[in-house]
Amino acid sequence: GQQVMQIPQYQHVQEGEDFTTYCNSSTTLSNIQWYxxxxxxxxxxxxxLVKSGEVKKQKRLTxxxxxxxxxxxxxxxATQTTDVGTYFCAGGGATNKLIFGTGTxxxxxx
Amino acid sequence: DTGVSQNPRHKITKRGQNVTFxxxxxxxxxxxxxxxxxxxxxxxxxxxxxxxxxxxxxxxLSDRFSAERPKGSFSTLEIQRTEQGDSAMYLxxxxxxxxxxxxxxxxxxxxxxxx
Numbered sequence: 001g002q003q004v005m006q007i008p009q010y011q012h013v014q015e016g017e018d019f020t021t022y023c024n025s026s027t028t029l030s031n032i033q034w035y036x037x038x039x040x041x042x043x044x045x046x047x048x049l050v051k052s053g054e055v056k057k058q059k060r061l062t063x064x065x066x067x068x069x070x071x072x073x074x075x076x077x078a079t080q081t082t083d084v085g086t087y088f089c090a091g092g093g094a095t096n097k098l099i100f101g102t103g104t105x106x107x108x109x110x
Numbered sequence: 111d112t113g114v115s116q117n118p119r120h121k122i123t124k125r126g127q128n129v130t131f132x133x134x135x136x137x138x139x140x141x142x143x144x145x146x147x148x149x150x151x152x153x154x155x156x157x158x159x160x161x162x163x164x165x166x167x168x169x170x171l172s173d174r175f176s177a178e179r180p181k182g183s184f185s186t187l188e189i190q191r192t193e194q195g196d197s198a199m200y201l202x203x204x205x206x207x208x209x210x211x212x213x214x215x216x217x218x219x220x221x222x223x224x225x
Contacts, residue, residue, distance in 0.1 A: 004152075033213065042201060042216045043153065088152050095166055096141065096205075096212050100152030 002027045004091050006101035014109050019079050021104035023072040023089035031092040032065055032072045037103075038085040046074075079108045114217035116202050122223045123192055130188045131220045135204030142185050143203040143214060144177055146170065153201055159185060160207065192224045 003026045013019055023032065031050045035043035047056055049065035049072065056063045062075045072089055086105045090098040115134045123129050135142045140161050145153035156175070157167045161182040171177075174192075179185040189196055199221050203214040 031212075035216075042199075042219050045213055045215060048213055090152075092212065096160075097143065097155040097158060097166060097168075098153075098214060099155070100145075103150075103152050 002091070002093060002099050004089060004099050004101040006087075006089060006104050008104055009102065010105045010107070012107040012109065013079050015081060016078050019076040019083070019106055021074050021087050021089075021106075023074075023091075023101050025070045025091045025099075027091075027093065028069050029091040029093060030069075032069075033090045033092065033098065034063060034072075034074055035088045035090060035100075036085050037088065041085075043088060076106075079106070081108050081110050084108050114202055114204050114215055116200075116217040116220050118220060119218060120221050120223075122225065124225050125194060126191055128188065128190045129192060129222065130186055131200055131202075131222075132184060132186050133202030133204075133217060134184045135202070136206075136215060139204035139206045139215075140182065141205045141207060141212065141214075142179055143205070144185070144187050145201040145203065145216075147199045147201055147219070148197075156187075189222075192222075194224045197222055197224045 006023050033048045034046040037043045053067045054065040060077045064073045086103045088103045089101040117132045143158040144156040147153040159179040174190045177187045199219045201219045203216045205212045205214045
């Protein structure tokens with residue numbers, strides 16, 4: 001079945017450093033969504049990418065969707081302690097269900 | 111608050127008991143999803159409804175699990191004869207039909223502990 005993998009599983013950075021998480025799907029996606037989950041919380045929608053090669057920015061966050069629509073990345077510039085949490089990508093395919101990635105847990109040391 | 115709500119937030123039960131969870135979606139959303147999340151993993155899709163019709167069920171959803179959305183508004187997820195392996199966070203999400211741009215908004219979840 002369809003699988004979505006993320007690397008790294010865990011990243012520890014000093015506040016102010018940059019952070020990137022990568023997402024790879026075993027199949028072509030119709031769209032990809034990114035979510036952030038704080039410890040003890042629920043996934044909170046960040047953004048959706050639909051077009052091949054699409055790049056979107058939200059303040060310090062930059063999201064990319066690969067040309068083949070099978071991979072994506074999230075880059076955070078100059079991390080802050082408020083960025084702490086697990087970042088999930090979630091692929092949308094032929095049906096409406098989302099296939100979530102394995103997640104990247106980001107720890108930010110002040 | 112106009113977001114997705116779930117009740118109860120926590121449920122502790124003994125093995126073999128039945129439990130039922132409720133999800134109230136965002137009011138104008140016609141699609142409703144159930145996911146299950148265990149510690150350290152991403153949410154796993156269980157089932158989804160468009161209005162009152164259950165359109166897809168995961169193979170994860172054994173015959174002990176049943177979900178309903180009788181009037182196309184709130185939904186319930188029932189687990190019969192609970193097992194310790196059912197312990198997880200059960201998440202509900204809703205969206206409005208929009209082709210492939212189906213952004214899903216999650217509720218706070220119901221954390222189930224089976225003793």
